[in-house]
Amino acid sequence: EAPKTGNLKAIGFRINAVTNNPDNGLRVAFYSLVATTGLPNAETHFRVMPGPFSAAQWVETGIISTDGTDTGAKKAVTRGDRFAVTVSFESFVAADSIAISQVMTGELQGTGFARGFPYAIQDIGAGWAKTGQGGDGLLTIALQYDDDIWYPMPACAPISAFPAATVLNNASNPREVGNLFQVPVPLRVAGYVFGAQFAGNTASVKVHLYDASDVELAAATLSNGSAEGGNETGINQPVKGWFPTSVELAAGTDYRLVVEGTGAQNATVYNASVPNAAAKNASPFGSNYSATTRPAAGAWTDTTTNFFYITPVFDAIDPVKGDL
Numbered sequence: 001e002a003p004k005t006g007n008l009k010a011i012g013f014r015i016n017a018v019t020n021n022p023d024n025g026l027r028v029a030f031y032s033l034v035a036t037t038g039l040p041n042a043e044t045h046f047r048v049m050p051g052p053f054s055a056a057q058w059v060e061t062g063i064i065s066t067d068g069t070d071t072g073a074k075k076a077v078t079r080g081d082r083f084a085v086t087v088s089f090e091s092f093v094a095a096d097s098i099a100i101s102q103v104m105t106g107e108l109q110g111t112g113f114a115r116g117f118p119y120a121i122q123d124i125g126a127g128w129a130k131t132g133q134g135g136d137g138l139l140t141i142a143l144q145y146d147d148d149i150w151y152p153m154p155a156c157a158p159i160s161a162f163p164a165a166t167v168l169n170n171a172s173n174p175r176e177v178g179n180l181f182q183v184p185v186p187l188r189v190a191g192y193v194f195g196a197q198f199a200g201n202t203a204s205v206k207v208h209l210y211d212a213s214d215v216e217l218a219a220a221t222l223s224n225g226s227a228e229g230g231n232e233t234g235i236n237q238p239v240k241g242w243f244p245t246s247v248e249l250a251a252g253t254d255y256r257l258v259v260e261g262t263g264a265q266n267a268t269v270y271n272a273s274v275p276n277a278a279a280k281n282a283s284p285f286g287s288n289y290s291a292t293t294r295p296a297a298g299a300w301t302d303t304t305t306n307f308f309y310i311t312p313v314f315d316a317i318d319p320v321k322g323d324l
Contacts, residue, residue, distance in 0.1 A: 168261025
């Protein structure tokens with residue numbers, strides 16, 4: 001679905017692996033949909049990317065238009081319009097072989113959940129068909145409008161790389177990791193969610209919410225390691241919880257939500273990268289989240305193109321407060 005009304009300009013996506021660069025490049029296109037099936041109907045706009053392409057490369061198409069040139073008409077959309085985004089060979093030559101990155105795990109998993117929206121489609125010679133289950137197979141893409149802003153496509157985050165996971169314990173460096181962030185309007189934080197793997201029951205952590213002066217506004221101690229996550233050790237798992245009290249945050253002000261290693265065993269936390277600062281606007285946490293780390297009693301290091309899988313849980317909003 002189109003995230004806003006306007007004119008679409010370009011697509012960004014990630015190359016996974018290249019066995020043999022396509023001789024005639026890749027054709028990236030927008031298709032209309034058959035209303036009764038949700039499958040592609042007719043190509044409306046396209047761009048040919050000549051390459052060559054490299055493994056683990058984030059690529060951007062340039063202007064996608066009715067005639068494939070910079071001067072052709074762009075695709076006009078209304079927020080909520082549905083259409084297909086496709087990547088194909090411009091003209092296949094024997095031995096051409098390239099892999100496009102996909103989302104491998106659906107956002108919703110569990111008994112009863114299967115394919116939802118958005119969904120993946122493929123044509124391997126027998127016509128278009130829906131593929132994947134529970135979100136699997138979606139391209140890691142972002143859409144750029146002609147205002148040059150990259151906009152998010154739900155479940156299709158423009159992740160360009162997964163840096164090495166960070167291991168935290170009571171002697172690790174860094175000792176604390178998380179996100180530097182701002183909120184656009186006054187919001188109240190009630191809790192947190194982060195992704196982790198616990199080595200055992202002494203892989204303890206503490207979640208901190210700091211203001212820009214490193215004053216601790218809220219904290220939650222998870223002192224039982226893997227038992228806190230409700231899962232066996234060695235399994236990646238989401239950890240969710242509440243702070244003792246909710247905390248009001250001001251708009252346009254820096255805060256840090258971080259996880260600190262406090263136990264003898266390892267707690268492993270995860271982060272991801274976007275290809276550039278502009279693409280952050282289309283990432284899961286938006287443009288106002290950046291990875292932040294520090295050693296014990298040390299200074300913070302912020303990385304604008306990374307973010308950790310740790311996010312606040314909000315329980316109230318006041319769009320008027322602070323504006324009078």
